[in-house]
Amino acid sequence: MSNRLLPFYATLLIAVVAYGLCVMQFPNMFSTRVLGNLLTDNAFLGIAAVGMTFVIISGGIDLSVGSVIAFTGVLIAVLVGWYGFHPLVAFAIALLLSTLFGAGMGAIIHYLDVPAFIVTLAGMFLARGLSFVITTDSIPIGHEFYSTIQSLYWRMPGGGRLTVIGGLMLVVFLGGIVLAHFTRFGSYVYALGGNRQSAELMGVPVARTTVLIYALSGFLSGLAGVVFSIYTSAGYPLSAVGVELDTIAAVVIGGTLLTGGTGYVAGTLVGVAIQGIIQTYIVFDGTLSSWWTKIVVGILLFAFIALQRVLVLVSSRKAGALAPA
């Protein structure tokens, strides 16, 4: 249905227009340097948003994302700084824990039939609380592996730097697109979001898919935490507060229906980019408060939810006209 792609095209158009307007005002924004920074600065947000896209397409929600990012950051900082683990080992442990955490939430959602909102809200408090139990301070990470990884980049034409974490985000998006559209798991996710009961009657493994979706979101939140710790060289239990809401915003602005069933991982990338463009604009302007990002994101969200509502109404009216009484 071309209707289905409409929110995505709308987002793409808004992104292009917004970028165009910025460039008109600040020609310097048209450079790979800006692009490189944009990717680096939003890497953790983008990675977490890919997980959120799958969750929302399946008709669920994951509120634990920000807390899991903070928890992994703190855990890595403690493992590396206090116990002398190699960062790669710490990463592995953190990813394993966050994946299990997500899987556990998925299992509760499916087997106990509790709304995802409540389960992941509990998960959010749990992960945030755990980070505070470990430490209440910001722990710096001074390992040489960190400085190596931070200094690695690929110089794009025009002098922009594609950093490891920026590149990682692009890889995750690519992986997400393949997973969504070219695997059985991907079709199961859409099926769940379309109609859980029909999906079950058609033989979709509902239980396994639900657990895997939240495990994936947990894993990607963990990975976002790893990226965030590389980005900031520290672990702090108060970091990434409200990031889950930013990711939800990016997903919805990217054209994914909050009711599930339709959406594109690529749209989420555009959603993240729009948020990044606004931030960059504010930096370039220099006088605006950075909170303007939130205001614009808020306005965009309203606009997109209204657009989706209209589309749903239009298509349901069409379907209603066809259905027998």
Next chain:
Amino acid sequence: MSTGEALVSAEKIIKSFLGLRVLDGVDFSVRPGEIHALLGENGAGKSTLIKILTGVHQPDGGTIRLRGTPVTVRDTGHAQELGVGTVYQEVNLLPNLSVAENLFIGRQPMRWGLVHRSEMEKRAKALLAQYDIDIDVSADLGRFSVAVQQLVAIARAVDLSGSVLILDEPTASLDRAEVETLFAILRRLRDRGMGIVFITHFLDQVYALCDRITVLRNGKLVGTREAAELPQVELVSMMLGRALAEATHGAEAERRSAPPSSGKRIEFSHYGRARSVAPFDLSIGAGEVVGVAGLLGSGRTETARLLFGLDAPDSGSLTIDGKPAKVLSPRAAVQLGFALCPEDRKTDGIVGDLSVRENIALALQARRGWLRRMPSREQAELADRFVKALDIRTSDIEKPVKFLSGGNQQKVVLARWLATNPRLLILDEPTRGIDVGAHAEIIALINRLCEEGLSLVVISSEIEEITAYSTRIRILRDREHRGELTGAEISPDNIMRAIAAQASASNEGASA
């Protein structure tokens, strides 16, 4: 019991939901190379039996055998592995996935660990070509008409089923040519040795296609017969639960004389709605009871929905006492003094968590508008009055309605509408699922209301019952009002003949 030769057999299946027994010791079997019709009115247990055979529900008792070996069907995926493909009644597929994905979900062709989309779409096209469907299989299923979606669902099930194919009301949204295509395919599959279960309420289709017929009624097996040896009239009586032989007595019950017509009448003329009910005329005077008889799917409930404004008519007009009126919404209907007790009491009738008092006051309150709340005292008086008048058995009027028995729930719904002082009361299956005592009381109540000058339209599949109180009886078939019985013509026999006669007439029309 010839389980040895059956592909799938169910023996003595028992299933209860919330203490209500919906299947009571049902036997059913499918042989290779046969098309087996499973028939019965609403609530007979057909869909539940199918869902047990396909693992959606687990039986409380009884055995399912696959080629003679007892099996436990764990879930729908397992049923597919066992070679049982199904098209369920409540469609169905996923409108947000592409046609090809709907056909192949869970078994997409893979290449290099990824879904091989082009191959999948090629196969989907080939599969649908067998049904003369040529559509863009990469487009979302939701874009296509209900008929195409239905055929895709069937194509999927046929493709999935190794040995047994179950179709629950597959032809409801298909036109004649599409039905013929489907039948041709089903016959081909039968000749290949597949066992097919076919659920429908179109009797002519049953005779055109099926080899054996099993009839269920109220969760019990009425019988399994060879289609060729079962006359239509007998089939109808199996479904409606009344042997023709015993139908001769009591038909001469005293008939109410036709009411002193003119003036006070509600007249629907040429009232109809596409895909719902063909246009019909209906004129009801005060003190008249119009019974509506017909098999499931004949347009009974659709008629009620139209009269009450739940569906807007797309043709025809309405006059009340000679003045034109319009009923385009239930709200408008209530303002005109119409009332409807719906067929599905639990979901459309009562509000289970609200008290008896609140349920009774609901319609009256709705008519007053939400600004003028009825004082609790007034509500209580109203409830007390009706609890007494209708003999509603409840410990007190503050008890949530869901704790009452079915018959008493029905009386609460009736009380709600009687409180609004209606002039036209439409009852859809007023006695379904309630016990014998309450049954008689409801019938007595209908007679009393009629004497008080109310106009009633009563839809019922209980033929005995409908003859007991109707002044006239409408015969419905295939979503059309086909005729009317009045006065001395009204007898269970004549009703059954009227339904069946038209059935065989249209059957001949179809095969000609």
